[in-house]
Amino acid sequence: MKLATYRSGGQNKIALVHAGGRLLFDLAAASQRAGKQNPAFNSMLDLVDHGDAALDEASNLFDRYRKDQDLWSAVAESEILAPLPEPRQMRDGMSFPVHIVQGPIGHLKLKARKAGDAAELARLQAAPLPELPEVYRKQPIYYVTNRFSVKGPNTTVKWPRYSQVMDYELEFGIVTKNRGANISAAKARNHIFGYTIFNDFSARDAQRIEMEGRLGPAKGKSFDGGNVLGPWIVTPDEIGDPYKLKMEARVNDEVRSQGTSEGMLFSFEEIIAYITRDETLMPGEFIGSGTVGNGCGLELGWYLEHGDSIELEVEKIGVLKNRVERQDV
Numbered sequence: 001m002k003l004a005t006y007r008s009g010g011q012n013k014i015a016l017v018h019a020g021g022r023l024l025f026d027l028a029a030a031s032q033r034a035g036k037q038n039p040a041f042n043s044m045l046d047l048v049d050h051g052d053a054a055l056d057e058a059s060n061l062f063d064r065y066r067k068d069q070d071l072w073s074a075v076a077e078s079e080i081l082a083p084l085p086e087p088r089q090m091r092d093g094m095s096f097p098v099h100i101v102q103g104p105i106g107h108l109k110l111k112a113r114k115a116g117d118a119a120e121l122a123r124l125q126a127a128p129l130p131e132l133p134e135v136y137r138k139q140p141i142y143y144v145t146n147r148f149s150v151k152g153p154n155t156t157v158k159w160p161r162y163s164q165v166m167d168y169e170l171e172f173g174i175v176t177k178n179r180g181a182n183i184s185a186a187k188a189r190n191h192i193f194g195y196t197i198f199n200d201f202s203a204r205d206a207q208r209i210e211m212e213g214r215l216g217p218a219k220g221k222s223f224d225g226g227n228v229l230g231p232w233i234v235t236p237d238e239i240g241d242p243y244k245l246k247m248e249a250r251v252n253d254e255v256r257s258q259g260t261s262e263g264m265l266f267s268f269e270e271i272i273a274y275i276t277r278d279e280t281l282m283p284g285e286f287i288g289s290g291t292v293g294n295g296c297g298l299e300l301g302w303y304l305e306h307g308d309s310i311e312l313e314v315e316k317i318g319v320l321k322n323r324v325e326r327q328d329v
Helices: 027-033 044-065 097-115 118-126 204-212 268-275
Strands: 002-008 011-018 023-026 072-074 089-093 142-144 156-159 170-176 192-200 227-234 246-251 254-260 285-288 309-314 318-326
Touching: 002 023, 002 044, 011 027, 011 044, 023 027, 023 044, 027 044, 097 118, 097 204, 170 246, 170 268, 170 309, 192 268, 192 285, 192 309, 192 318, 227 318, 268 285
Parallel strands: 089 285, 156 318
Antiparallel strands: 002 011, 002 227, 011 023, 023 072, 089 142, 170 192, 170 285, 192 227, 246 254, 246 309, 309 318
């Protein structure tokens, strides 16, 4: 099942996405037609909170009223929002070894370019990649980001004024369900509501300075609209194996990054087990995978320009498209 949040008639609504991602089925309106409006369909968080029974009812409503065209809206003509406009928490991981190793080198190259140090830049480009730091194999590594700065597909991300170097990050992630603590990895699948795409836009020059302080990132990641989720949430039954999905990033229709979700150091189930050590996981949280190897400009030496269009595509989920614009142009 694919589930979207969209805006219609001045209200946020949730829908079941069907017809190959072309149509939205209004779940609240269908529930009302059935004779009793279910509060589970008031918002995506409400749907998550009401659990599997609400998903079953959504499926039943679709089967019953799928031919009622007044319950449909065309995706192409609708304002699709982030599927979870305000997650209860947002965490983003560091799960893919190639990105973990190449990211710090990218920051050093960025510093050398800013300083005009051609010799240092040449040295960095010629040097072999270092080994993966052992800490990344010992335990999941993640940071908490700003859950209030979430935007959805087809939005324009405003380049923060304090930054000159803007980047995309090709990621996917999970939305959680079922509150719990001290959850074992074996039982963690019962806490995955669904999967979505994440573009973790990054102000790389701000991030580079913050990371030298051994804490963060902060303003390198936290700016209005910088956490982009979408286009919808896909439930696990439609995903199958989430660790073998093809992933691709395009900038202005040119392929910039390709990879797969295979090779995460820790699965989402293992990340949930780690997070919930004496800490309660809430339904409606978002946990990002971290950037797939070669999944950002930092690794490749390509950065975004004013007006660029970015598309992130993840197999079985969809395409998340955004545009970036400077605020001082």
